[in-house]
Amino acid sequence: MxxxxxxxxxxxxxxxxxxxxxxxxxxxxxxxxxxxxxxxxCGLPYVVGGEVExxxxxxxxxxxxxxxxxxxxxxxxxxxxxxxxxxxxxxxxxxxxxxxxxxxxxxxxxxxVEAIRPDWAQTDLRGVHAVKEIPDVQALENSLKGARRACVVGGGYIGIELAEALRSRGLSVVLVEKAPEVAGRMLDRDYQRQVRAELERHGVDVRCSTGVVGLTGKAGHVTGVQTEGGLVRADVVIVAVGVxxxxxxxxxxxxxxxxxxxxxxxxxxxxxxxxxxxxxxxxxxxxxxxxxxxxxxxxxxxxxxxxxxxxxxAGGDARFPGVVGTSIFKAFDLGAARTGLTQTEADTLGLQAVSVDVTSTDHAGYYADARPIHVRLTAERGSGRLLGAQLVGAVPSVKRVDVVATLLHRRGRVPDLFESDLAYAPPFSSVWDVLLVAADRLQREV
Amino acid sequence: MxxxxxxxxxxxxxxxxxxxxxxxxxxxxxxxxxxxxxxxxCGLPYVVGGEVExxxxxxxxxxxxxxxxxxxxxxxxxxxxxxxxxxxxxxxxxxxxxxxxxxxxxxxxxxxVEAIRPDWAQTDLRGVHAVKEIPDVQALENSLKGARRACVVGGGYIGIELAEALRSRGLSVVLVEKAPEVAGRMLDRDYQRQVRAELERHGVDVRCSTGVVGLTGKAGHVTGVQTEGGLVRADVVIVAVGVxxxxxxxxxxxxxxxxxxxxxxxxxxxxxxxxxxxxxxxxxxxxxxxxxxxxxxxxxxxxxxxxxxxxxxAGGDARFPGVVGTSIFKAFDLGAARTGLTQTEADTLGLQAVSVDVTSTDHAGYYADARPIHVRLTAERGSGRLLGAQLVGAVPSVKRVDVVATLLHRRGRVPDLFESDLAYAPPFSSVWDVLLVAADRLQREV
Missing domain, CATH: 3.50.50.60 (FAD/NAD(P)-binding domain)
Structure with a gap:
């Protein structure tokens, strides 16, 4: 065979x-x-940023x-x-x-998948890169020699990761996004804004609701991105508008x-x-x-x-259990994660969804270096079935999205989350983990 | 009323x-x-250690x-x-x-609960403390003035936390434990050893299989702990043998x-x-x-x-859903967590339990500062029902014990864990989170 x-x-x-x-x-x-x-x-942006050697x-x-x-x-x-x-x-x-x-x-x-190259990115100009495969990074590294200004087009998680990577290498970075906010396909609006704020806090110039019209170049090398909001001068352009x-x-x-x-x-x-x-x-x-x-x-x-x-x-018998739409990314010191459906997605599907928002700390608030974590938990009204969660907070802390992801697989209800015996000690969590607080509030709403 | x-x-x-x-x-x-x-x-040891102000x-x-x-x-x-x-x-x-x-x-x-005070700890000598309530810490602080040597009796999580706290304040610390290892009630032997190694790595002198016989004192103040292994000189003695x-x-x-x-x-x-x-x-x-x-x-x-x-x-109607035995603690840079049953506990209960051990990294191995995480996952042979998990690794990373805790509440089986759509990006996890790797191995064993 x-x-x-x-x-x-x-x-x-x-x-x-x-x-x-x-x-x-x-x-x-x-x-x-x-x-x-x-x-x-998934590690390619971190080779650019230096976190991978x-x-x-x-x-x-x-x-x-x-x-x-x-x-x-x-x-x-x-x-x-x-x-x-x-x-x-x-x-x-x-x-x-x-x-x-x-x-x-x-x-x-x-x-x-392949990176989408819009018409404006169909160019022979040097310095225009998608970052999808290993040779893309090798090519980008060439363009980065002596580069001072970068323009990242696309505010999805890859665009965000590359904006961070280039910023951490000392370039000035403009991030251009057609939609009203970054991370538009992953998070609800309030959570998108927090990601943008983190990018801006680290010096990324984020320009949303801004379409790209074309590129400018000189001597075969890109010199800028023509946007609906004017020219963004750039020695390097990253095309991260999707796959x-x-x-x-x-x-x-x-x-x-x-x-x-x-x-x-x-x-x-x-x-x-x-x-x-x-x-x-x-x-x-x-x-x-x-x-x-x-x-x-x-x-x-x-x-x-x-x-x-x-x-x-090869002759065996296995089945794919499916997904629940979990994803996670980092933007500088902020982690963002989601699983299931956002409120917006649930609304679009015509579900009777209700969400609660809770802010807590990644570990006990009185313990050193406690940092905020924000959770939106979403469930179906009536049935109480969990529909999804979004978390934004300190980098490792948003990994607790996994608890909700696991429950979604089993069509868990809000009380299934609330009743869970989650781990507590001051360096790890509040007594009531932020997920439990969210579940407690949500069970009164559904 | x-x-x-x-x-x-x-x-x-x-x-x-x-x-x-x-x-x-x-x-x-x-x-x-x-x-x-x-x-x-739970924050009291961290007031002693300074992590709480x-x-x-x-x-x-x-x-x-x-x-x-x-x-x-x-x-x-x-x-x-x-x-x-x-x-x-x-x-x-x-x-x-x-x-x-x-x-x-x-x-x-x-x-x-109250701290257990064995006969040898029924003393008027100053400098002998349990740390259970706020006044205990106030009293301990008095004893710590000028103290150079501490002896912590008891290697449960409170003893461990206090050993760390006193060590971080510059005292020499001897931890005396009657059982063959520390953390004896929480973890299986291999995982206990890792906790002890972390204590030792940070300069705690750990003496296991060592009972306490009595105290020595001078001028109304404790001067040492008489153990089966000889005298441990100490200006301060912590009694942490249980509650x-x-x-x-x-x-x-x-x-x-x-x-x-x-x-x-x-x-x-x-x-x-x-x-x-x-x-x-x-x-x-x-x-x-x-x-x-x-x-x-x-x-x-x-x-x-x-x-x-x-x-x-007050006239309402609520029910306590019960626990699954989740707990977590920190020993210096190491986190340790468990939920459900250890293999030892399952054996004692006469369950047909099987465990697998997996070592991975807290995030992608190629990403900066990846640290080891060790997981023991335990299930019932035949039924495949999850029985418990133990995690030892970098501090925040062991909080993923919550995923297993949540499944235990719903009497989840190993495939329920394996099929879960856990969050992955290089700064957060390996593609196959260590819990998924453990579940994959365990489903072949049960």
Whole structure:
């Protein structure tokens, strides 16, 4: 049996490892169009910022290690076509320029996402970068030599992380966001504002409700960003306006796409085409709170999907439990996390949602260095079912979002949270952890 | 209706507040034998250590604030007797020395625990202290003037916290523990050892398997602790060998005590005597994992019991959901937490328990300042039901014990943990949070 995997980063390499464990005899081949496999792409902004000492640190397994486990890794091999009836792929060896046809018994599409490049960013000007893959950082590092001014376009978590990274390297940073606030897809408005305030407190010039019109350049190098609010001069421009699933091969294979535009799969990561699986950032997943199919390209979900696909394509039987929309990011000294639905999202879905906001401290207020933590907890009116939580506060403290995420998986109700025996000692929490305070208030509202 | 509460710290004052909210008309009186009410006793070691700026900081509500809410607070009033048939109390006003009889309609015993003073600690020598209440710290501070050597007897979490506090004030500290390791009641052996190693790393001289025989003194002041392993010279001795419930009044009232020696109650905090409630550290609670009644004198449980008792004694109807045995403490730079049962405890109960141990990092290993975190996760063989978790690692990181605590409340199984969509970004976690890694391994073992 020949198992072929397209894409060698999170979902793809996880699938390869799992398939090998499931089936010691199968031939397993991974085609990766780039030079790197199995790395933590979420760490890229922190290589720029210096919190990670080098790109090598992000690699969890090398091609040699994978080959030693009997997994064929073909770097610089781009899969350019698929014939699902013949069960063959067209593969371009980018180093030699040769194209070959490769057969498969089972195919996994783990092609991930690509950074969206709006029209204005379709340019040959040097100094304009997306930060999505390892070579992007290598290219950015070149542009940063001697650079003094950066403009980050896009205030999602990647834009925020890169604004911090560049600021910490001493550049002046302007962050331009089309929407009225940063972090617009993750948090409700009040919480978005706190993130913006933190960016501004650290000297990032945040300009919201500001669209980009074009770029200016000189001698082949970018010199600024033309925005609706005027020119932002910049030696380096980061394009972080979002990502979209790479679905070219899925289309060519005749695989059904979901409403989100990503590949539709069942819980076994099977597409609508026999023998073709899909996993990772190019793939939809089940949202356990809404029961809708969503496209949430995040690392843990990608890894989980890869595991499931790897087991199943090698003859096992595994299912992906779905996600509850948990995510977390850091902006300087502030952490922000969410799980489930925001109030805004719940309203959009027509749910009868109610939220409470609670401010407390990350540990006992009387203990040294207590810092504020803000929680919005959201539940369904009537049923009391938990719908979501948003936390903004000191960096590690917002990780307690996990408690709510765990309850969402089990369709927990507000009293399930309130009654939980959460850990307390002064260096760790208030007696009533902020989540318990929020649950107590919310149970009176639902 | 006259509601009388004996004890004005955690459970007692919480009950008073709740009773007032429940019933605006009832007369509510709190008798507190000391001078302080409503303070965070868990913070006392940190006042000694300097992380809390003063004893005042521990007080959450003053007698004046309580009186403004129509709650009668009588400081320095010790309840010395109870006649449950007549529904009266005998109360000694310690400032005047007068004794009066006070009637009640409903009575709450919130008398807490007292520090155990073994025979060797029954002494008039100055410099020998338990640290249980605010005056204890005031007395200790006197003894610390000019002191250079301290001996802490007892390696539970209070002994550990005080060893750290005294060490951080520059004293040489010997910690003497009768059991083979420190933290014996909280953690399994391997995890106890890590706590001891952290104490030793910070210069605490830890002597386990060492009983205390007596004290030495000179001119009315302690000079040392005679142990089975020889004399430990000390200017200050801390007695931290445990606590026991204050049950004198409960006995006098004819209330049934449980097997643990603490007051037995139902889920409404009612004792076996009509109209008499009990709440807080003197009271048993339901352990939701074992379904046994346990005596776990910890702040959150005490506050919860106080809430429930306050509502019920004022005519409402509330129930205490029970605990799952969560606790957490800090030893210098190390945090330690547990919830549910340890492997040892599960074995003792005759459960078919299996544990896995996982070491990971508190956040992504490649990100700056990643520190180890060790997790032991325990489940029931066959059913896969989660039984408990122990975490030892960087201080804030062990707070993720809450995820397991929350699942234990709902009798969650290992896959419930494994499938949870926990938050990931490099500054917060590995892609697979250490709890997920542990659950993954454990689901193969159960």
């Amino acid at each position: 020949r198992l072929v995997i397209v894409g060698g980063v999170a979902a793809g390499m996880t699938a390869a490892s799992r398939a090998r464990r499931q089936n010691p005899d199968a031939e397993i081949v991974v085609f990766e169009r780039g030079d790197w496999i199995s790395y933590g792409a 080098g790109l090598d640190r992000l690699v969890s397994r090398t091609p040699e290690q994978m080959r030693a486990r009997g997994i064929g890794v073909r770097l610089c091999h781009e899969v350019t076509g698929v014939d699902a009836r013949a069960a063959t792929l067209t593969v371009l060896d980018r180093s030699s320029g040769r194209t070959v046809t490769e057969p498969y018994d089972r195919l996994l599409l783990a092609t991930g 979209r699933p790479r679905i070219g091969l899925a289309r060519a294979a005749g695989v059904r796409l979901g409403k989100t535009g990503a590949v539709a799969v069942n819980l076994r990561q099977e597409t609508t085409v026999q023998g073709v699986f899909s996993a990772g950032d190019n793939t939809e997943s089940l949202h356990r709170v809404t029961r809708h199919r969503v496209h949430l390209p995040l690392a843990l979900g990608a890894n989980r999907m890869g595991r499931v696909a790897g087991v199943n394509m | 006259r509601l009388v509460i004996v004890g004005g710290v955690a459970a007692g004052m919480t009950a008073a507040s709740r009773a007032r909210r429940q019933n605006p008309d009832a007369e509510i009186v709190v008798f507190e034998r000391g001078d302080w009410i409503s303070y965070g006793a 003063g004893l005042d900081r521990l007080v959450s509500r003053t007698p004046e604030q309580m009186r403004a809410r129509g709650i009668g607070v009588r400081l320095c009033h010790e309840v010395t007797g109870v006649d449950a048939r007549a529904a009266t109390l005998t109360v000694l006003d310690r400032s005047s020395g007068r004794t009066v009889t006070e009637p009640y309609d409903r009575l709450l015993l919130a008398t807490g 026991r419930p204050r049950i004198g009044l409960a006995r006098a009232a004819g209330v049934r005590l449980g097997k643990t020696g603490a007051v037995a109650v139902n889920l409404r905090q009612e004792t076996t005597v009509q109209g008499v409630f009990s709440a807080g550290d003197n009271t048993e609670s339901l352990h939701r994992v074992t379904r046994h009644r346990v005596h776990l004198p910890l702040a959150l449980g005490a506050n919860r019991m106080g809430r429930v008792a306050g509502v019920n004694m």
